[in-house]
Amino acid sequence: MGATAGTVDVVDDVLAGPHGPVPIRRYRPADARTAPTLVWLHGGGFFRGDLDLPESDAVARALSARGVPVVTVDYRLGPMPGMPWVGRTGQRARRGAPHARDEVVAALRTLATECPAGTVLGGASAGACLAATVIPAAPALAGAVLAYGFFHARIPRDPAVQRLVRGHRRITHAPLLLDAANRTYAGPLGAGAFPAPQALGTFPRTLMLDAERDTMRASGDRFAGQLRAAGVDLERQVLPDSRHAFLNRPASSDFAAAVDRIASWVVGRPD
Numbered sequence: 001m002g003a004t005a006g007t008v009d010v011v012d013d014v015l016a017g018p019h020g021p022v023p024i025r026r027y028r029p030a031d032a033r034t035a036p037t038l039v040w041l042h043g044g045g046f047f048r049g050d051l052d053l054p055e056s057d058a059v060a061r062a063l064s065a066r067g068v069p070v071v072t073v074d075y076r077l078g079p080m081p082g083m084p085w086v087g088r089t090g091q092r093a094r095r096g097a098p099h100a101r102d103e104v105v106a107a108l109r110t111l112a113t114e115c116p117a118g119t120v121l122g123g124a125s126a127g128a129c130l131a132a133t134v135i136p137a138a139p140a141l142a143g144a145v146l147a148y149g150f151f152h153a154r155i156p157r158d159p160a161v162q163r164l165v166r167g168h169r170r171i172t173h174a175p176l177l178l179d180a181a182n183r184t185y186a187g188p189l190g191a192g193a194f195p196a197p198q199a200l201g202t203f204p205r206t207l208m209l210d211a212e213r214d215t216m217r218a219s220g221d222r223f224a225g226q227l228r229a230a231g232v233d234l235e236r237q238v239l240p241d242s243r244h245a246f247l248n249r250p251a252s253s254d255f256a257a258a259v260d261r262i263a264s265w266v267v268g269r270p271d
Contacts, residue, residue: 007031008064012051015110017103020091023074024107025051027064035267036118036142037069039108043125043148043245046078046100046185046193055124055248059259062250066263069115073107075100075130078185097186097193104134108141118142120266124247125149125216129194132223136199144206145262148244150216151223153182153194158218165215169244173215195223200230207235207265209258211242237261 007030014021029035040063042049042056051057051074060070076099080086087094104121111119120143123131128149135144155175165173186193206227210220217238227234239246239254246254 008061010061015107017106019076019095019099019103022103022107023051025057025060025072025074027060027070027072029064029067029069031067034117035068036120037071037111037115038063038120038122038145038262038266039104039111040070040072041075041104041121041123041127041130042072043123043127043248044077045081045181046097046126046130047080047094047181048077049126050074053248054250055127055245058250058255059124059247062255062259063263063266066259068263068266071107071111073104075103081181081184084184096184097190100130101133101137101192104130105137108134108138112139120145122146122262123149125245132195132203133193135204136196136202141204143204143266145209145266146206146220147209147247147258147262148211148214148216148220149208149223150178150182150219151195152219153186153190154179155182155215156218156222158221161218161221162215164213166213166243169215173244175215178215197226197230200227200232203227203230203232205233205235207262208237209261210236210238211244211246211254212238212240213242214244216244235265 009028011026013024042053056072078096121131122145124147128146155178210217224236242254
């Protein structure tokens with residue numbers, strides 16, 4: 001099924017995966033020039049979100065309108081925190097790690113044969129963590145884009161960062177609750193759900209975008225240091241006075257600034 005939005009052609013598709021079919025959505029600009037294709041993964045704590053989430057659909061449409069081809073991947077969701085029995089049956093039954101990673105790797109292997117200008121892997125929040133975990137097993141990438149992600153099974157504690165968090169996320173994003181949600185998805189041993197420090201040297205050039213008022217920035221701070229120590233070509237920007245999930249708010253100035261930066265970085269245009 002396809003639809004045209006402005007100069008962007010949007011088509012739903014399905015790829016073969018190791019655990020069954022994997023739904024994807026392709027966004028094709030009228031003029032992609034020679035831009036690589038961005039394979040994009042939404043957030044949602046591993047247990048919620050789909051291809052219609054603004055963090056998926058609105059981001060892809062905005063980037064495609066700027067000349068970047070995008071493919072979004074409806075990766076397998078994990079168990080619901082506190083309700084692990086919900087959604088355990090059916091074709092797209094919920095499964096913990098490493099199901100989502102396996103599906104994204106399979107999608108990248110197929111897409112790599114279709115994208116002569118190369119592929120960039122990116123994601124937001126849990127999608128950024130998933131992208132970072134996928135990279136060592138993925139075919140060669142032209143880059144990685146990680147937006148307000150968390151990259152450690154236990155969120156680093158930084159009181160200076162936590163004091164900046166406002167609203168309901170002072171509770172819902174309390175480090176102890178985030179750690180518990182991570183254990184629900186990954187199990188007590190991690191199950192390959194978080195990037196391994198010894199594999200960071202495999203990363204391509206990477207763009208990290210973080211929110212200043214975000215508990216997860218503490219993980220972003222640490223991970224950026226780990227990437228630099230591994231010799232990765234890294235660009236990082238912390239959006240001032242911004243909150244977590246700014247890419248899920250298409251009407252915000254933070255959304256526009258982030259999408260502009262991602263588009264310029266992916267196609268190699270100077271600011």
